[in-house]
Amino acid sequence: MNRTLPALKEALEDWRDLASDRDAAESLLDFDVAAQRLERLRLHLDKLRGDPPQFDAMDLAAVLDDLSSAQRQRQQILEGNEVEVVVPTLRAFLFDDEESLEEKFAAYPARIRYAGHAILGELWGWAHIEQWPIYSQRALTGLRLLGWEVPKQDYPLFARAFADLRAFYEEGARVTPSAKLPLHLEIDQFLSWVNGTMPAQRPTPEASAPSPSERPRPAQRRSYALREFGAPYDVSSAPLSAWPDQPLAPPGPARLAEAEARIRQQLALPPAVIRRAAAHLLAGRHLILTGAPGTGKSHLATLLASELFGVHPMLVTATAEWSTFDVVGGLVPLAGAEGQLRYDVRPGVVYEALRRNWLLAEDGTVRRDPEGQPLRVGTTHEGRQWPGVWLIIDELNRADVDKAFGDLFTALESGTLRVPRAGVEASILIPLPRDFRIIATLNTRDRHFLFTLSDALKRRFAFVEVETPTDTDEERAILLHRTLAALHEQGLAAEEPALQSALAQLYPMAQLLRAFHPLGTAPLLAALRYVGAAQQLGAVKDEVLLQEAIIAEILPQLEGMRDLPLRLLATLTRGERDAALALLADALTHAYGDPLPLRTLHALAGFLAPALAERVATLQRSAPSDPALLNEALTLLDALRARADALPAPRWPQVAAQLDAWLAER
Structure with missing residues (x-):
């Protein structure tokens, strides 16, 4: 041993x-x-x-x-x-x-x-x-x-x-x-x-390729009956590892419970999100996951494929340069050994994902059994065998949909994709496996992009919102667990007490930021990883490292936030609660006709006292320029002052200075 x-x-x-x-x-x-x-x-x-x-x-x-x-x-x-x-x-x-x-x-x-x-x-x-x-x-x-x-x-x-x-x-x-x-x-x-x-x-060569003496004796090939659709067919010309195409099988109760547990070990998600996504996929729909940046949409997409349905997730990121050539494929010129010009097919991302699912003949067509059913095979990725491949398209909003996905729309409607081929026939048809799915992601800040999507794409894709976490205890546990695992993967000896201290300081402010602006888990994870890695270098205090992490990983996520909430945050990061509330009172008094002060008051109430947030919402639905409502708004702000101790006000001078610099540039 x-x-x-x-x-x-x-x-x-x-x-x-x-x-x-x-x-x-x-x-x-x-x-x-x-x-x-x-x-x-x-x-x-x-x-x-x-x-x-x-x-x-x-x-x-x-x-x-x-x-x-x-x-x-x-x-x-x-x-x-x-x-x-x-x-x-x-x-x-x-x-x-x-x-x-x-x-x-x-x-x-x-x-x-x-x-x-x-x-x-x-x-x-x-x-x-x-x-x-x-x-x-x-x-x-x-x-x-x-x-x-x-x-x-x-x-x-x-x-x-x-x-x-x-x-x-x-x-x-x-x-x-x-x-x-x-x-x-x-x-x-x-x-x-x-x-x-x-x-x-x-895997080592010994692990992935056992010697002939280690391999179990192969069974004799059977030329009769692998039964499908109640009829026998001859498989003498097909490998035993091939099987007829099948619809997507629902995961059993144990598999579903295990997959949910594994996904929630890595992402702070309610089980309903996982079950909704699974139901859409089982119903034959492809999926678009929407949500704020950093909420784990791409990670969830890969886990739905690998953990829940047991297929390999082929992850690609869309770009503005994508065209049909990148999505479906096309012919590329190649120089032969003697300098002659020839053409070969370069598969696009969809074609590449499809061909990994099929048993292909030498001419690129899908092989079929005597019953006419197309034959499936598994794929190997990094030493692991998978029974199929799904396509995960990250940041779909980057691509020009009409330019890049026109042929895909047709394929999703007809069930076959026309792909190019070098030779006499310019193209062939490749079927979409019955259990093949595409999962794409779309940032909420690009929600307007939904209105530009083709109707054909909307008919084939279901939309599931991935919201920012609501279970704070679960998210904190996941943040600490994933940070320690990520540092361990880099060969770093993380100091767990120091990371817990950094998380205790960071998390309340992150929750306040979420009241004003969508913020996913990923930026918080990146900030903690920076703190853990920088601690290996020593010489710098942990509170300084945390501020550096916030400036590098979290503040860039606040792009587009209006001036008033930014000034409020800058004041709070100087440790000045009373000054921050006075700033909001001044904005309500001198710019009450502007809806921004009321929106800021509503966000603050949602963080400190959700019951008061509904009263602020009532004011927002009233005539915003009615001076008679100003006293009600100031009264609600006074009620929030009584709860001001719950308002995070860390002394982070570097963060405050960065926010002040941003405001000065506007």
Whole structure:
């Protein structure tokens, strides 16, 4: 057993520190979800073991719903296997002792259609959780990140590495009561956490390509019946890894709960946002996420693809120069070996995403089975296998929609994209996979851009608003967790108490800024990362570092804020609460006909006393120039003065000076 892995030692220390903090553990870890999942699976697997005739198609579907690796193949497994055959086969695989573990994993992936090594490895672990680990891509990646070289598709070697980790893990105190999770399931949660927090590494050649002696013996190719649509078809000319196109499968309850938990470990979002987005995608719609800059729209888009639906998110950023050539593709001239000119196709971003989903012939067309169904294949990215690819377009508003997306509009309506081809035929049609989706992002400050979108695009895209966080405790925990993880990824030893102190000073002012101007989580995260990194250099006080971070990362987000709220903020950052409120009183008195002072009063009331904000809103709906209402506005301001102690007024001279400089330039 290797006891000299520094990454393992450090990860175990961080894991136990995190899990010992009850609030952080409940916010960032999903022990309860794992325990509930185990309870559901045990119920069905006990029926399979003890009373097989009672284990029916509904039980099989429920089991597949709880297997993360089966989400993409669930429907094919259910439709491609007769229940009368698959039930005794599964029971023999899981509970018969006549074959060794190596023999089982060499034979059974070929006996149950569409259920490969990964699905059976995960199911085996859940069925024997006290003795064996749960095989999953996250656990496999976690072991590799900690220093083990484990090949893919080899459960016995995976189990040996897991046993090595278990021996090391058991040397310290467990982080959950034994009654809550079995040890193997607790370690599985640890590996999932490692996979989400440690920096990714490219797999070693040994890890990604096992030697021939390590590979399980391949099953004999079957020229009969992979069943689809109730009919057999010949697959002798197609690889066994290909499968017919299928609609997007809904994630099972366990997968949905796990994905929500993982997404909310990284983004402060209400579950309703995740569920709304998932419902639109399942309904066949493509998605546009709107919201203020920094609210995590791009991050959410990639997590919806990878965590919730298990596909690879291909992320691109739109530019003003985009045209049909960049979106669909075109021909480019190339010089041959002897100097002759030839042409080749350069795929655009949409074509590139589509072709990664299909089994392509040499001429670029999609291969089909004898039933005429197009054949799908998975893709590999950074050593990980994915069953499909989705396209994520960041900052859609940068592109000229009419110039760049005209052909895409047609494709979204017809279900096929016409792409260029070098040769006799100038173009071919590539179908859109039935489970393929495009997710784009759009900043709220560019909301006017919505009115310029093509009607065809609006019909195919649903819009989901990603608002600034409302759960302050959750956001603070996520900010601290992600800052520590980001610094760790850079190889920096973060000082958590110092970061907590910086967050305690920064967060109240950030909440006040949000009352005046939309502000996402990303600028706060960038500011804390700067503080943590700058602390490594020493020699500068933490309060100075925080001001530098605010000037660099947060103040630029306030572009477009009006003069009055900026002057108010400049006064508060000098530590002068009374002067700030006097400034607002003067603006109300001398410019009451201007709606800006009332809007500023409303924003301040929303921060200090939401009940008073509605009374200010009533004034805003009245005639703004009516002098009789001035006394009411000043009375409301006096009511806010009684709550002024809750108004953040840090002494940040550098920030105040920067705001004053901005105001002087206007």
